[in-house]
Amino acid sequence: MTGLRLCSVLCLWVAASCVADAAEIGFLSNRNSFDQLYVVNADGSGLRRIGTPGRHERCGVWSPDGQRIAALIGERGAERSMLAVMDADGANAQYVRGALTDGTHPAWSPDGKRLAFTRHALQTCNPDGSDLQALVRGETVQSAAWSPDGQWIAYTLHDGRRQRVYLVRPNGTENHVVTDPGDGHRDASPGWTPDGLLTFVSERDEGGWRSYAVKIDGSGLQPLAAIPGHSSGSAFSPDRHLIAFTQNSREIDGGSKLLIANVDGSAAREVAGGMMGPAFPSWSPDGQRLLFSSVRSGFSDVYAVNEDGTGLRQITATTVGEGSITWSPDGRFIATSQTNGSPAAWLYVVGADGRDGHRIDTDGHYQVNPFWLPDGKTLLFANLCCPGFALGLVSLDDRKTLYFAKDAYVTSYAVSPDSNQVAYVAGGGQSPKLHLIALGGTEPKLLSDRLHYTDSVSGFSPNSLQIAFTSTVDKDQDICTIGSDGGDLRRLTEGQDADSAPAWSPDGKTIAFVTGPQSKRNVALMSADGSNPSLLTKLDAASCGQPQWSSDGRRLVFAAGPERNAHIYMLDVGTRECRQLTDGPGNDWGPRWRPQPGR
Numbered sequence: 001m002t003g004l005r006l007c008s009v010l011c012l013w014v015a016a017s018c019v020a021d022a023a024e025i026g027f028l029s030n031r032n033s034f035d036q037l038y039v040v041n042a043d044g045s046g047l048r049r050i051g052t053p054g055r056h057e058r059c060g061v062w063s064p065d066g067q068r069i070a071a072l073i074g075e076r077g078a079e080r081s082m083l084a085v086m087d088a089d090g091a092n093a094q095y096v097r098g099a100l101t102d103g104t105h106p107a108w109s110p111d112g113k114r115l116a117f118t119r120h121a122l123q124t125c126n127p128d129g130s131d132l133q134a135l136v137r138g139e140t141v142q143s144a145a146w147s148p149d150g151q152w153i154a155y156t157l158h159d160g161r162r163q164r165v166y167l168v169r170p171n172g173t174e175n176h177v178v179t180d181p182g183d184g185h186r187d188a189s190p191g192w193t194p195d196g197l198l199t200f201v202s203e204r205d206e207g208g209w210r211s212y213a214v215k216i217d218g219s220g221l222q223p224l225a226a227i228p229g230h231s232s233g234s235a236f237s238p239d240r241h242l243i244a245f246t247q248n249s250r251e252i253d254g255g256s257k258l259l260i261a262n263v264d265g266s267a268a269r270e271v272a273g274g275m276m277g278p279a280f281p282s283w284s285p286d287g288q289r290l291l292f293s294s295v296r297s298g299f300s301d302v303y304a305v306n307e308d309g310t311g312l313r314q315i316t317a318t319t320v321g322e323g324s325i326t327w328s329p330d331g332r333f334i335a336t337s338q339t340n341g342s343p344a345a346w347l348y349v350v351g352a353d354g355r356d357g358h359r360i361d362t363d364g365h366y367q368v369n370p371f372w373l374p375d376g377k378t379l380l381f382a383n384l385c386c387p388g389f390a391l392g393l394v395s396l397d398d399r400k401t402l403y404f405a406k407d408a409y410v411t412s413y414a415v416s417p418d419s420n421q422v423a424y425v426a427g428g429g430q431s432p433k434l435h436l437i438a439l440g441g442t443e444p445k446l447l448s449d450r451l452h453y454t455d456s457v458s459g460f461s462p463n464s465l466q467i468a469f470t471s472t473v474d475k476d477q478d479i480c481t482i483g484s485d486g487g488d489l490r491r492l493t494e495g496q497d498a499d500s501a502p503a504w505s506p507d508g509k510t511i512a513f514v515t516g517p518q519s520k521r522n523v524a525l526m527s528a529d530g531s532n533p534s535l536l537t538k539l540d541a542a543s544c545g546q547p548q549w550s551s552d553g554r555r556l557v558f559a560a561g562p563e564r565n566a567h568i569y570m571l572d573v574g575t576r577e578c579r580q581l582t583d584g585p586g587n588d589w590g591p592r593w594r595p596q597p598g599r
Contacts, residue, residue, distance in 0.1 A: 025557055025568065025581070025591045042555075042570060044581040048354070060291040061105060061282045062088070064112045069291065070096075070127075072106065083117055085127050096129040105189075105282070107144045107153070114170070116144035122155050124170060135172040145190045146170075147198075152216060154178075154190035154198055165190045165200050167216060178218045187212075193236050199224070201245075211243060224263050236263070237287045242307070244271070244281040244290055258292050260307060271309045324590055326372045326379075327352075331595040335360075335379055337368040347381060347394070352594065362394050362401045373419050380422070380439070382410050391422060393440055404440050412456035415439075416464040421484065423447070423457045423467045434469055436484060447486050452477070458502045458546065460484070461528070468502040468511065479513055479530075492530030501546035504528070505553050512547040512556055512573075516540070523547050523558055523571065536571055537578050545589050547571070557581075559589040 025040055040047045060071040066088060073082050073095075083106055086093035096115065106117040109124075116124045122136040122144055140158040147154070152167045163186035168175040179187045181204035191199045197213040197220075211224040224243065235244050244260050258281055261268035272292065282291040289304050289311075305312045325336045331352065338348045338359075345366045350357035360367075360379065371380040373393075383392045383403065391405045391413065408426035415422055423436050426444075432451040437444040452472030460467055464484060471480045473491070477498040482489045492511070493499040502513040508528060515524045515535075521544035526533040541560040548557050556571040568582040568591050582588050 025593055040568065040581055042557075042581075044570075044579070047582065061108060062284050062291060063108050064110055066284055066286065068112075068127075070106045070108060070115055083115065085115075094128075096125065096127065104143045105145070107146045109146050109170070110148055110150045116146055116153050118142050118144055118155060122153065122168065124153075133172070135168055135170070136166070136175055143188065143190055145192060147192050147216075148194055148196055154192070154200075156186075156188055156190060156200075158186070163187055165198065167198070178216065179212075179214060179221075191235055194238055197222075199236060211245065224265065235281045235283055235290075237283050237307075239287055242287075244283065246281065246292075258290070258305075260290075269309070271307070272303070272305050272312060324369045325592050326370050327592060327595050328372050329374055329376045329595060330597055335370040335372055337370060337381070347379060349396070360394060360396065361399060362392065367392070369413070371415055380415065382413065391424065391437075402440055404442060405435070405437055405444060408435070408444070412458075414457045414459045414467065416460045416484075417462055418464055421460075421464070423460065423469075423484075425451060425455065425457050425469070427451075434467075434482070436467070436486075445486065447482050448480075448489065459504055461504050462506060462508040466528075468504060470500050470502070479511070481528075490530065492526065493533070501544075503547050503549060503556075505549055506551060507553055512536070512549065514544045514546065514558075516544075518542075521560065523556065523560075525573070536573065536576055537569075539569075539578070541566070545591075548591055548593060550593055551595075557591045557593065559591060 025042060060069050062069055068085055069088055069090070070083060070085050073084050083096040084093050085096060104118055106115055108115060113126065114124050115127055116122065118141050120137065120139050120141065121134045122141050123132060123134050125132040135153070136155065138157050140163075141155055143156045145154040151169065153170060154165055154167055156163050156165055161183045162181055164177050164181065165179040165187050166175060166177050178198060179200060179202075181187045181202050185202065185204045187200045187202045187204070189201045193199060193213060196216070198216055199211060199213045201209055201211050203209050213222045213224055214220060236242070237244070241263065242260050243263050244258065246256050246258055257270050258272040259268050260271050271290065284290070287307065289306055291304055303312060303314050325334055327334055333349055333351055335347060335349045337345050345368050347360035347362070347367045347370055348357065349360055362383075367381045367383050369382045373380060377396050379394050379396065381392050381394065383390050390403050390408060391410055393402045394400070405422075405424060405426065408424070410424045410426050411432065413422055413424035420439055421436055422439055423434065425432050425434055427433050431449065432455065433446055434448040434451060434457060435444040436447055447467070448469070448471070450471050450473065454477065455470045455472055457467065457469040466481045466488075467484055468479060468481050470477055471491070476494070476496060477500055478491055478493045479499045479502045480489065480491050493513075493515070497515050497517055499513055499515045502511045504511055510525055511528055512523060512525050514521055516522050519542045520540040521542070522535050522537045522539055523544065524533055524535050536556070537560075539560050542563045543561065543566050545559040545566070549555075550557070554573060556573060557568065558571070559566045559568055561567050564587050567580055567588050569578055569580050571578045
């Protein structure tokens with residue numbers, strides 16, 4: 001989850017709004033082993049997870065030399081997946097540029113130089129995504145399989161009456177149908193024997209699913225292994241002596257299992273059970289191992305097992321994690337960033353009730369830390385683009401994207417209350433500096449160069465005239481403010497304790513912040529000029545996140561607790577009463593009040 005943690009570290013602070021808060025708080029938690037979005041009532045009741053989809057890795061296929069695996073990475077329930085290539089142990093996964101698929105098996109050419117896949121067309125490309133070619137177009141084209149001699153690619157197509165297996169040359173010529181199961185039936189999962197016979201599974205017979213072999217001209221149809229129940233894929237061993245197939249049935253613990261049998265269906269034995277989903281088996285070139293897909297961990301991943309059932313090993317581990325969150329101005333939706341551990345992250349919008357979740361596609365590579373603009377139609381975000389973070393604006397209506405503060409390596413940003421200006425820290429580890437830029441502008445203004453790589457900008461004062469940020473001076477991290485015109489630089493805190501995460505109260509008179517030595521962090525309050533500092537909590541927590549003010553200025557919500565086990569707290573600023581809202585395993589962080597217009 002390295003990518004997600006980057007999302008979490010990149011800071012975003014939103015100035016207090018005049019809109020009242022609903023009695024709900026959104027926050028992030030990894031209590032279910034991966035980072036997801038939750039909502040809880042302000043009294044600690046009604047905890048629920050917002051239903052964002054998981055990511056799946058499936059349909060793993062070994063390259064001919066056994067050194068690489070091509071697999072599909074996609075969202076649960078999505079109509080498309082991304083094709084990725086990784087080492088045989090799952091390391092060094094790289095997306096294949098532009099290779100969107102429909103979720104059925106990809107196929108390597110025998111020389112390992114090309115990949116075939118389907119999504120509304122049969123397509124081929126180089127493993128890096130270059131030289132993309134569409135050979136056959138059709139909404140129902142699926143399941144590519146390259147012949148051993150490299151001369152043909154098999155695929156299936158449903159014409160509305162039946163699904164048949166077709167063959168086409170790798171250059172797109174000589175496209176023709178090979179099988180015909182009859183109306184209302186399906187031939188599926190094409191493959192090849194080592195000597196060039198075309199194989200497939202079919203439900204053409206009343207006895208259920210069975211595997212078949214046929215010559216490339218359609219003659220010599222041979223029934224092979226009967227497959228009890230419904231099959232989600234079969235594959236012949238390289239020596240053609242064995243067939244691996246999956247059996248799906250409600251009577252099976254977990255829903256399906258992977259079996260190996262002789263090609264005539266005899267001597268069937270279970271290799272892996274409790275698979276909870278389609279398996280899509282694929283043999284290693286040496287015939288000693290099988291790849292298959294399983295959702296036994298809650299998400300579909302690629303596993304490997306020896307042909308005798310020993311040595312079960314998980315190859316990929318894909319989960320969706322969510323980065324920082326932002327409520328829409330009307331409180332009806334939440335925007336966040338998601339990643340599955342790959343070098344990519346994207347924006348995601350979901351209803352406050354967990355429904356209508358959808359990905360916001362832009363032309364960027366790593367979109368994190370969204371902020372919803374007051375018009376309710378535009379998201380501001382940070383985008384990882386070479387050589388560093390930039391800022392972007394995306395319209396939720398037409399997905400048009402505008403990038404600004406380009407190549408600045410933006411590590412934190414804050415939006416003015418009127419949403420006309422953005423303050424940001426740029427430079428990363430290379431002499432970071434605080435800048436100010438008009439929203440969507442092209443001419444940033446330097447405000448301060450007295451920053452350390454751990455420092456960040458936290459937010460504007462309610463009148464937009466002052467900006468709070470952290471600055472490491474003489475090895476001590478302190479809180480500073482500076483005028484939005486670049487003048488009136490002030491150091492508000494001093495001392496050996498690390499002071500961070502300042503948050504202006506809605507009336508602009510006080511600033512809440514986090515202070516204390518390492519492993520003894522607390523929330524404190526001071527006047528906006530730095531005077532009258534006082535502790536608000538006595539938690540002495542190992543970690544403590546930025547406090548968030550309620551719109552009436554009476555309460556603060558924040559995350560605090562042991563490392564990797566923080567929880568959400570509510571603090572009454574007047575009475576100093578501090579109440580824990582969440583509990584349980586995992587780490588909760590990043591709480592945000594839900595807006596409630598009209599109150």
